[in-house]
Amino acid sequence: MVAGRLMTKRVMGGRTFATLQDGEGTVQLMATRDTVGADLYQGFKDLGLGDIAGAQGPMVRTRTGEPTVDVRSFQLLSKALRPLPEKWHGLKDIELRYRQRHVDLIANPEVREVFLARSRLVAGLRRYMDENGFLEVETPVLQDIPGGGLARPFRTHHNALDSDLYLRIALELHLKRLIVGGVERVYEIGRVFRNEGLSPRHNPEFTMFEFYEAYADYEDVMRRTEELIQAAVASAGRPLKLTYQGEELDFTPPYPRRKMVDLIREASGVDVLTEADLPAAAKAAGVAVEPAMPWGFIVNELYEKRVEPTLRQPTFVVDYPLDVSPLARRREDDPRFVERFELVVMGRELCNAFTELTDPVDQRARFEAQVAAAGAGADETHPMDEDYVAALEQGMPPTGGFGMGVDRLVMLVTDQPSIRDVLFFPHLRRQA
Numbered sequence: 001m002v003a004g005r006l007m008t009k010r011v012m013g014g015r016t017f018a019t020l021q022d023g024e025g026t027v028q029l030m031a032t033r034d035t036v037g038a039d040l041y042q043g044f045k046d047l048g049l050g051d052i053a054g055a056q057g058p059m060v061r062t063r064t065g066e067p068t069v070d071v072r073s074f075q076l077l078s079k080a081l082r083p084l085p086e087k088w089h090g091l092k093d094i095e096l097r098y099r100q101r102h103v104d105l106i107a108n109p110e111v112r113e114v115f116l117a118r119s120r121l122v123a124g125l126r127r128y129m130d131e132n133g134f135l136e137v138e139t140p141v142l143q144d145i146p147g148g149g150l151a152r153p154f155r156t157h158h159n160a161l162d163s164d165l166y167l168r169i170a171l172e173l174h175l176k177r178l179i180v181g182g183v184e185r186v187y188e189i190g191r192v193f194r195n196e197g198l199s200p201r202h203n204p205e206f207t208m209f210e211f212y213e214a215y216a217d218y219e220d221v222m223r224r225t226e227e228l229i230q231a232a233v234a235s236a237g238r239p240l241k242l243t244y245q246g247e248e249l250d251f252t253p254p255y256p257r258r259k260m261v262d263l264i265r266e267a268s269g270v271d272v273l274t275e276a277d278l279p280a281a282a283k284a285a286g287v288a289v290e291p292a293m294p295w296g297f298i299v300n301e302l303y304e305k306r307v308e309p310t311l312r313q314p315t316f317v318v319d320y321p322l323d324v325s326p327l328a329r330r331r332e333d334d335p336r337f338v339e340r341f342e343l344v345v346m347g348r349e350l351c352n353a354f355t356e357l358t359d360p361v362d363q364r365a366r367f368e369a370q371v372a373a374a375g376a377g378a379d380e381t382h383p384m385d386e387d388y389v390a391a392l393e394q395g396m397p398p399t400g401g402f403g404m405g406v407d408r409l410v411m412l413v414t415d416q417p418s419i420r421d422v423l424f425f426p427h428l429r430r431q432a
Helices: 038-045 094-099 101-107 109-131 172-180 218-235 260-268 278-284 295-306 360-375 386-393 406-414
Strands: 002-012 015-022 025-032 052-056 059-061 067-070 073-078 155-158 163-167 185-193 205-214 241-244 247-250 257-259 315-321 337-345 348-355 399-405
Touching: 002 025, 015 038, 025 038, 038 073, 094 101, 101 109, 109 185, 109 205, 109 218, 109 406, 172 185, 172 205, 172 386, 172 399, 205 218, 205 406, 218 315, 218 337, 218 348, 218 399, 218 406, 257 260, 260 295, 260 315, 278 295, 295 315, 348 406, 360 386, 399 406
Parallel strands: 025 067, 257 315
Antiparallel strands: 002 015, 002 052, 015 025, 052 073, 059 067, 155 163, 185 205, 205 399, 241 247, 315 337, 337 348, 348 399
16 A cells, blocks of 8 residues: 555556655556556546545556556545646745745655754754753743843733743753753753844744753863764764855864954954954944944954854854853953854854853843943843842852754755755745
């Protein structure tokens, strides 16, 4: 017995060939009038493209050697009332493919392969974490305070409590509460939501993978990141050396470790450590900044505009300004910076990680600075979170933390140009 969707049909007098497709592939059917009788043969001929059907019969080989079910009986299981895309062109309209993913999967088998690779990749991440003693957990999607990142949240209202809640923008702060509670290796793979625009790299909801490890720092996390990437790529059935949009990409570790300030100096000639008038220097380097922008934000702007797009191979960019890193531990040798890194691949951030800030006094001061920046007009800042500060006051061990957008890794591994190509149902603008 075989069953699937009828994809092709060729009537050749008293013999009709058809192709069934299911999740595993395709198989050819052959119905012959002399074998099944006139009535059953006519019913087989009447099957339409897109219909779901089952068939029984012995396996034979045609003159061309193709394995074929010699139909003895069949059954229409589900009638397709809408036609499939025209056979020779398939479904190629990008917008239509995203809006009708169910049809896209039928018409373009290679799309299914992308999502199979995605599933295997996520399974590889889980397997690595489980084998290394991490506990998978689930944390709240609806939160009183949207913390753990710098992004605009979605807001909703809880009628029974008569209070506003937010869809989470990150997994971070609840996972670190678990570290405080003694769950020393913890991770979560879950949806997060950011009220931002649509682009090839951004979707309002996406899959985040975060882990936290007690008694580790960002150097430990860098080493674990390299192991994680290897495990995920292998699980997806892809090599470490692959091609992304025509460029060679090599995920083979170790990855270079480069300080942000050194990269900025090499790319723009601006030494942010010694420059007396950094806003003017940034402007001269072609980077527009606001007059009242804090020093660390200017440094970050220089990096994002002049450096990040040029980093093609996997690179750890280390030691970010404190101003843009409200949850990371300061560097002891220069308190303007924190122990933070991002793994940058093909000109975009793949993951963000740091040695966690565990000092509740320092954390409160940084939250207050973020609130002040918001009051001065800063677009994306971190809100005050008294409950999280209270958790830190219970005592948090030294901890290394990591966050990665799973969709971006899938894009790289499967050679897809847009995040929409690795989401079954991406958000789209309403049709006029």
